[in-house]
Amino acid sequence: MSNYLEVFISTLLGTIDWVWKSMSFQVPLQNNYFWGLIVISLVVWLLEIVFPWRKNQSIFRKDFWLDAIYMFFNFFIFAIIISGIYKCSELFFLDIGITVKSLAIIDITVLPMWSQLLIFFLFQDFVQWFTHVLLHRYNFLWKFHKVHHSVKEMGFAAHLRYHWMENIFYKPLKVLVVMLLGGFEPEQAFIIHFIAISIGHLNHANIKLTYGPLKYIFNNPVMHLYHHAFSLPKDKKYGVNFGISLSMWDYIFKTNYIPEKSGTIELGYLDDSKMPKNFFRQLLYGFKKGD
Numbered sequence: 323m324s325n326y327l328e329v330f331i332s333t334l335l336g337t338i339d340w341v342w343k344s345m346s347f348q349v350p351l352q353n354n355y356f357w358g359l360i361v362i363s364l365v366v367w368l369l370e371i372v373f374p375w376r377k378n379q380s381i382f383r384k385d386f387w388l389d390a391i392y393m394f395f396n397f398f399i400f401a402i403i404i405s406g407i408y409k410c411s412e413l414f415f416l417d418i419g420i421t422v423k424s425l426a427i428i429d430i431t432v433l434p435m436w437s438q439l440l441i442f443f444l445f446q447d448f449v450q451w452f453t454h455v456l457l458h459r460y461n462f463l464w465k466f467h468k469v470h471h472s473v474k475e476m477g478f479a480a481h482l483r484y485h486w487m488e489n490i491f492y493k494p495l496k497v498l499v500v501m502l503l504g505g506f507e508p509e510q511a512f513i514i515h516f517i518a519i520s521i522g523h524l525n526h527a528n529i530k531l532t533y534g535p536l537k538y539i540f541n542n543p544v545m546h547l548y549h550h551a552f553s554l555p556k557d558k559k560y561g562v563n564f565g566i567s568l569s570m571w572d573y574i575f576k577t578n579y580i581p582e583k584s585g586t587i588e589l590g591y592l593d594d595s596k597m598p599k600n601f602f603r604q605l606l607y608g609f610k611k612g613d
Contacts, residue, residue: 330406389479
């Protein structure tokens with residue numbers, strides 16, 4: 323037990339140190355997720371300001387600052403809080419003989435770097451798409467996912483408004499991807515991280531983009547807006563357009579739905595008025611029976 327405590331404390335302190343070094347420019351820019359997030363956010367926000375899709379929407383839209391808080395909480399503060407627990411879980415599995423290579427189905431280290439990145443990206447995005455479907459399909463998961471769908475005016479920062487429990491659901495499945503790939507994460511995986519953040523920001527941005535024929539591959543703001551639509555067809559009651567970075571999973575599994583492109587549809591869900599407006603109350607949302 324003392325060994326687990328030592329691992330927990332050292333990992334926690336190490337994560338705090340990593341975040342501080344990132345903020346103070348002591349981490350190389352290509353691996354600096356803190357400033358990378360800020361730069362991507364400012365660029366996409368500038369695009370919203372210059373090329374707004376919904377022209378009557380304020381630059382500082384409804385819940386803009388709430389979403390900004392979520393961005394840094396989910397990416398950094400929560401990472402600090404939970405880091406020690408994840409590391410202890412990893413140690414536990416090692417103690418019972420389960421390693422990151424236990425479920426390996428492919429060794430991507432023998433492939434060129436571009437192939438490693440592509441395979442890693444595809445595996446990770448499909449697992450996230452599947453998890454997203456589950457968040458809508460099962461009520462005990464949907465209760466937490468409601469926080470993300472409480473967005474009433476779409477903008478780039480809405481990308482990272484999500485309940486901290488979603489990290490609990492997504493993280494193990496992301497680890498599963500690494501295990502399936504032989505316990506190996508490509509050296510240049512930071513490229514995938516920044517691409518995913520950029521696509522996610524754009525998907526939620528007040529910008530009208532479809533990417534032409536590439537819309538069948540990449541998710542986009544027009545497609546994702548309908549994922550947040552208040553009204554959906556009866557045969558798609560659990561949701562549509564679940565894609566994270568890639569739209570192709572929705573086209574493959576017939577969950578795609580884009581009836582029009584005005585950008586003026588109502589967002590939310592049936593009882594979204596019950597969602598607390600306060601950030602701290604939202605952190606506790608989903609645990610009570612009535613949520």
